[in-house]
Amino acid sequence: MSAPDSSVPVLELVGVRKTYPGPVDVLHGVDLSVRRGELLAVVGPSGSGKSTLLHIMGTLERPTKGTVRIDGYDVAELGDRQLASLRAHSIGFVFQQFFLLEGMPALDNVAQGLLYAGVPSGERRRRAVEVLERVGLSHRLGHHPAKLSGGERQRVAIARALLAQPAILFADEPTGNLDSQSGDQIVSLLHRLNSDGHTVLVITHDQQVAAAMPRQVELRDGLVVTTAPRGGQMADLRPSRLLPADVMRVGSIGLRTRRLRAALSGLGIAIGIASMVAVLGISESSKADLLATLDRLGTNLLTVAPGQTFAGDDSELPATAAAMMGRLSSVEGTAATKSVEESVRRTDKIPEEETGGIAVLASDPSVRRTLGATMRKGTFLNAATSRYPAVVLGSIAAERLGVTRPGVNVYLGERWFTVVGILNPVTLDSNLDRAALIGFPIASKLFEANLSPTTVYVRAAEGRVARARRLLAAAANPEHPEEVQVSRPSDALAARAAAKSAFTSLFLGLGAVALLVGGVGIANVMVISVLERRSEIGLRRALGATKQHISAQFLSESLLLAAGGGAAGTLLGSLVTMLYASSREWTPVVPSYALAGGLGAAMAIGAVAGLYPAVRAARLAPTEALRTV
Secondary structure, eight states: OOOOOTTSOSEEEEEEEEEETTTEEEEEEEEEEEOTTOEEEEEOOTTSSHHHHHHHHTTSSOOSEEEEEETTEEGGGOOHHHHHHHHHHHEEEEOTTOOOOTTSOHHHHHHGGGTTBTOOHHHHHHHHHHHHHHTTOGGGTTOOGGGSOHHHHHHHHHHHHHTTOOSEEEEESTTTTSOHHHHHHHHHHHHHHHHTTOOEEEEESOHHHHHTSSEEEEOBTTBOOOOOOOOOOOOOOOOOBOOHHHHHHHHTHHHHHSHHHHHHHHHHHHHHHHHHHHHHHHHHHHHHHHHHHHHHHOSOEEEEEEOBOTTSOBOOOOTTHHHHHHTSTTEEEEEEEEEESOOEESSTTSOTTOOTTOEEEEEOTTHHHHHTOOEEEEOOOOTTGGGTTEEEEOHHHHHHHTOOSTTOEEEETTEEEEEEEEEOOOSSOGGGGGEEEEEHHHHHHHHOOOSOOSEEEEEEOTTOHHHHHHHHHHHHOSSOGGGEEEEOHHHHHHHHHHHHHHHHHHHHHHHHHHHHHHHHHHHHHHHHHHHHTHHHHHHHHHTTOOHHHHHHHHHHHHHHHHHHHHHHHHHHHHHHHHHHHHHTTOOOOOOHHHHHHHHHHHHHHHHHHHHHHHHHHHHSOHHHHHHOO
8 A cells, every 4th residue: 555645635525415214314515624634623512413424434334425535545436345444444433432342451452453454463462552651551451441440441442543553533522421630631642642643533512622623623403614625546455354363362252251141051052062972972882882792702692492383382492402402513502491480589478479570490500601691699500509409590680589698598489499699690691680590400300390491592603603593493393493493692682782772863862952952042142242242343343344354253252152062062971971881880982973073063053053143243334333332
């Protein structure tokens, strides 16, 4: 941009009219010219059109008719982005209401004056220190507006307006909210700034303030008469810029100044994300534990049981079924159990019909090894104890009978049996958890149980499971292989995992609903924030912000809010997963896709929730925003 021509008026208005819907005529053809380096006052009573004239001179509002030139630029030929650039580099505003941002100290408030000029943060702050020294506030750099007097706040506003070294400084009623002493100090400061070469135009209704200016222009009933020359050439405007690093800084202002509201808004997102991460984490931890169990126990266990005859009656396996299947080359071992129609009770005083849902099973000693079962206490049946009234209790059976250690007696089938062991939960066949296991010999001797097994567990050779599965029915019952059922417990475990996956999907859906509610909460908070911060929006437009800068500010605020909630949610979900998995003695697993997906979902919700408020903020007219005080 070329050096300014001192012969060209820094401000020129020719035939400026302004009519509002109604119609209401406010300005009726204003002509005004301000030379570079002038100090003048535009004075007039309330309702004379001073504020409207200020907004038009400051490019915050366009005239209905007429020409406005600022620093050689014809405002009518500039678009919104170019007008923002003009405000960022050539115009400084000092408002009666100060419009300082409460969440920032004086230094950062002044640094906002170069925010949209593309100047890095460190350079902005360095220049802000220098300007604050010029206005006599070097000792107040870290003070927030609430801790400053009215005169000090106005000087901070003046320093902010001077930071970009504008071609013209507009001061709107700079002494209107001050006491007489502070007002005199501000007038003296404006004179000193003018002596340093600044062009200053003061809007006031105070005749005393106007009298202190070298030139006064009276505005009455929307008219002012001047005879300044016209002219001026267009030059290339420096663009209004907001550095990427400043986008997040500006977006965080609303969150830092309204911490409780931000925390409560982010809580909805956090709960939704935590639910989704925890559900996925617990599901994966459970699945990992299940796979580890299958790896430990193997998937080569097959179960053989009697089916039905052609007539629909229950069939029986031959007594020799286990031995016959054990002869197959693809089978490593077999173990049989037989359901015994007896009950087991803690004492003989308990009625026989109160069985507690505990089944009595005759069992081969090899059942524990074949199923990979482990003992909680005591020992399993062996060749010796199988011939005597000894019993091994499943984990649930022992709990229901109130048995916590071996050596005690239980009443089984009208006889006392001694508990020799208690099993841990059996993964591959949970029916054993609710069973009392006795030996085949004692079952045959005491209860006249035949030797036809109700279940035979078969361990197939590794890699030959499919072959064994095809041959087992014929080996177990050569005469009627169609009456034999062959299954694999690992298939049941896989089905159980699928059922868990269905519940996982359900809970994920509930988490998504919570996330959606959180998104609606963010959108609501952002809309309220736009309404509450209209004056801030107007200030930023006056400092040179474009519509895109305003929308970027509120959109980034929404994204930061969602990101904070998403990060808290992923952390909380991971913690819940670890605590729950540890309580179940699982290895905690939090899948990376759950963490990445949680953050991604939060950001997407934040973007959608913040889009409308951002657009609404960008569309807010600067003059309308500045009037909302």
